[in-house]
Amino acid sequence: MKIILNNREEILNTTKGNLTINELLKLKKFSFTRLVVKINSKLIKRENFDSASFQENDNVEIIHMISGG
Amino acid sequence: MEFQKTKAKLKYKTIGIAGCGGLGSNAAVALARVGIGKLIIADFDKIEESNLNRQYFFFDQIGKYKAPTLLENINRINPDVLVEAHTIKLTSKDVVELYKECDVIVEAFDKAEMKEMIVETVLSEFPAKPIVCGVGLAGWGGNELIKVERYDNLYIVGDHIYETSEDDPPIAPRVGIVANMMANVVLELLLGKDK
Numbered sequence: 199m200k201i202i203l204n205n206r207e208e209i210l211n212t213t214k215g216n217l218t219i220n221e222l223l224k225l226k227k228f229s230f231t232r233l234v235v236k237i238n239s240k241l242i243k244r245e246n247f248d249s250a251s252f253q254e255n256d257n258v259e260i261i262h263m264i265s266g267g
Numbered sequence: 268m269e270f271q272k273t274k275a276k277l278k279y280k281t282i283g284i285a286g287c288g289g290l291g292s293n294a295a296v297a298l299a300r301v302g303i304g305k306l307i308i309a310d311f312d313k314i315e316e317s318n319l320n321r322q323y324f325f326f327d328q329i330g331k332y333k334a335p336t337l338l339e340n341i342n343r344i345n346p347d348v349l350v351e352a353h354t355i356k357l358t359s360k361d362v363v364e365l366y367k368e369c370d371v372i373v374e375a376f377d378k379a380e381m382k383e384m385i386v387e388t389v390l391s392e393f394p395a396k397p398i399v400c401g402v403g404l405a406g407w408g409g410n411e412l413i414k415v416e417r418y419d420n421l422y423i424v425g426d427h428i429y430e431t432s433e434d435d436p437p438i439a440p441r442v443g444i445v446a447n448m449m450a451n452v453v454l455e456l457l458l459g460k461d462k
Binding site: 233243259265266 | 286289380382404423430
């Protein structure tokens, strides 16, 4: 599946037509605990990571927040 | 643009700064020096000696609350800047209340969960308002890793990688670079592109 992930084109190694955010995190081995997630500019809250999904050509943003300031 | 002209434009702008630590105190001072009209600053914490390796406070201010002390320091630099200082641990509700009139919001918290909270709040409550966020500033060196990444109205400034820890503490040069880059993004948002 080809998507835009964090402003860059990304080919995901999957045969599925739809992926949820949690499936994407697992696939990419993202282990950040604090995240801001958007699909096509729409904010996805943590409680919806298992239900919110995206497909080919969607624009997905997984922005990790790390401590320091 | 002449400095007097930029100053005249900035005079009518309000910036919200969430957190008065390394990022917040340095970004606030940079914006005050160029003559921003109003700053709304907030922090719940008191100044500790360990903060002086990066934060815009002085040795004789240890023990004081950060927000009102930063107001004092800004007044000494540029008394024309209106500063509203709040000693408060911000919740999502406070962010909406305090920062609703701001032209731009600067996220300057230390903890990742607070960064997540304010970004989610601003994106859902004020989708049209720009928010500039500091992510990744620990340690020293690596100038070439520090960058600005834009996601709609969210601007992430920093190396996006290095979290602060005992082994990789935040210290003045790198924190100052990120804080000043954040202030520079704010100016670009307010004045338009210059470069």
